[in-house]
Amino acid sequence: MTSIDHWIEAHARFTPNRPALVFGGATLTYGDMAGAIGRVAAWLRHTRGVRHGDRVAYLGLNAPDQLLLLFAAARIGAVLVPLNWRLAPPELAHAVTDSGASLVIHQPAFAATFSQMAAVAAMPPAHLCDPATGGLSTSTADSLPVVAGATGGGRASDPLLIVYTSGTTGRPKGAVLTQKALETNALNAVHMQEITATDTILTVLPMFHVGGLNIQTTPALYTGARVILHDRFTPATTLAAIRDERPDLTVLVPATLSAMIAHPDWERTDLSSLRAVATGSSDVPHMLMRAFIRRGVPVLQVYGATETGPVAIYQRRGDSEEEFGAIGRAGLHTRARIMVGDRRAEPGEIGEIELRGGNITTGYWNRPDADADTFRDGWFRTGDLALADEGGVFWFKDRLKNVIISGGENIYPAELERVLGEIEGLKEAAVVGVADLRWGESPVAVVVREDQALISAETVLKGFDGHLARYKHPKSVVFVEALPRNALGKIQLDKVRKMAEDVLGNDSEKQRA
Incomplete structure (x- = not known):
């Protein structure tokens, strides 16, 4: 396996005029996106001095810039640190300093936040990118020489993402996901949702989470599909996009499911284009899922964590009504087991979910202590309780951790x-x-x-x-x-x-x- 920027290069060879990203009324084709990735990679390497293994932080709402940075970082073997803009400045400053980021790229709306971060701790140089004026795709237009995939130096084994999460101690720690992890996750997600190049994906969840980034967005780009990107979720704009853009798939968490159901446009919006809605991140209330099912939209549960890509256990269309409320089966490229202490649980016995596969984190950034607590003989210990029935279907029960x-x-x-x-x-x-x-x-x-x-x-x-x-x-x-x-x-x-x-x-x- 090569670095994942080759996904985009390959689609640019086969279907250069196919839309890749739609954002704010503008469209980037796969040909456009491939060119922009080369320019951003050149800008990172030659203008900003980013080298193999260096970390680059991004602070902003959803925009094409974050995806361009992801694939450009993959090309040169650098690491992207997506920052949760909902955090307070001290929390954001910790992620930047802990990761050792050498550059922070942020949108104008977060300039004041960055200043507050700098008041808490010494910050690396910053670069302003404004999606309203084309963002990095425009500002790097004169970058020379363009870094081509063949000369980029990125490898499948390279860390690509450091995504900050917290454990039971509350100390934020960065889960490291390699390029291989993103590709394995994409393969799981494609299998889960039957994503093809003819699909349109609507992304409304924040991409600073692996849910918004990796349940559908990066898997869609792996297949050559079209991604409609919203800067943030609102029920009105999401319902309008479903009505007007006719997407095939979208991801929603319980809070966004609830907001859409409560909106005045809910009953009169045509949802018939949706092949399915994926949901997860918590024990999803059944009444929210049934509201979509009553409108003819299948709801697929996906189970995972930041450390698992997140797609690890999931449902597919056609799973029986008897499995409603389950979190599904172990993914195509992931192994899952239930452990009670040091032994495998019997079918129907509640224990801790443990996972293994190419999509699993290699560990936490500079936290060998956390690694020792989290892994057992190569298995990732989720801290979540579930049972698996005779058919291999997993049913979530509770959280062992207090999150x-x-x-x-x-x-x-x-x-x-x-x-x-x-x-x-x-x-x-x-x-x-x-x-x-x-x-x-x-x-x-x-x-x-x-x-x-x-x-x-x-x-x-x-x-x-x-x-x-x-x-x-x-x-x-x-x-x-x-x-x-x-x-x-x-x-x-x-x-x-x-x-x-x-x-x-x-x-x-x-x-x-």
């Missing part, structure tokens, strides 16, 4: 608990996820006041301002007399969650954000 998934975003309680620990008037605190019809889950802070403290829920919530991204903030604060602990003094989170559910259900003292 909260809200609207498709990972929220890690330890991060919130550290902020709570700095708020005066609080004695102790724990953060748990509670069921939320719209977001899947929402974080709730369960706190104990210091003796005589009069701190309010509003004050607690304000304590998160400027420290964490807004979507991570607790949606509610519940005051209790004490947190339940076991004999070893460890907080019993299942009991804390029950306390939160009881109080919120009874509409006791709480504050919704």
Whole structure:
């Protein structure tokens, strides 16, 4: 296998005039895209001094620039670090410094954010790219000499993406995905969704996540399909695009499914072009999936993580009604097993999902400690609980880790608990996820006041301002007399969650954000 930029070069040879990317009313053909990748690769190497193995960070909404950077980085063996623009400046600064990025490319809308990042830690040089004026495709038009695929030096084994996620400690860590991992993931995704060169894909989820980038977008470019790219999701523009552009496939998480169903245009929008909608990232509410199924649109669940590409376990069209609610079968190029301790689970027995395949991360950037905790004899330990039935169908049950998934975003309680620990008037605190019809889950802070403290829920919530991204903030604060602990003094989170559910259900003292 060669570097993945050869996907685009091959399509440019066979079908140079076929549309590759549609964005903001403009279209890049595969021929256009191949040329732009060569220019961006030349600009990175010759103008910005990026070499094999160097990291380049991207901060911006969805735009062709991110995909051009991905394939240009692949060509020269560099590594792209997509930044989650929803994070607070200190969180973004950590990703840049931890990855050792030598360049940050950002859109004009994030210039102030970059300045705030620089106030937190020393930042590398930055380059402004404006999608409104053509972005990197235009600004690198005079780059010479163009770096051709044959002279680029990128290899299948090269790291290509460092995507930041967090573990149970809440410390962000960068999952490393190689070029081989992206190609293996693409093969799984093509098999899952039967993607062909004649398809049109609608991408509305953010590509700083592997869900938005790799469930359909890069697999579509692997096959030579057409990708319609939105800078961000809104229900109105997504429904209008389905009506007018007639896409074959799109990916939606529970929060976006819910927003579309609730929109006034939902019932009157013609969805008949959609062959399927892919969804995942959390335990998807059945009522959301059934709303699409009632409109004649199959819903395919996909299971995975940042570390798995993410496409690892999935459903396909035609899976039986009896499998509704399952997460599917192990992917074409991925092995999956359920482990109970050190043994394989029996069919129907709940245990931890472990995965192995070419799509799996090679490890975490500069975190051998995390690698040791995450891998068992070459198998990736997901920390998620499921069972597999006699037919090899996997059924998700719960999360072994404490991660909260809200609207498709990972929220890690330890991060919130550290902020709570700095708020005066609080004695102790724990953060748990509670069921939320719209977001899947929402974080709730369960706190104990210091003796005589009069701190309010509003004050607690304000304590998160400027420290964490807004979507991570607790949606509610519940005051209790004490947190339940076991004999070893460890907080019993299942009991804390029950306390939160009881109080919120009874509409006791709480504050919704």
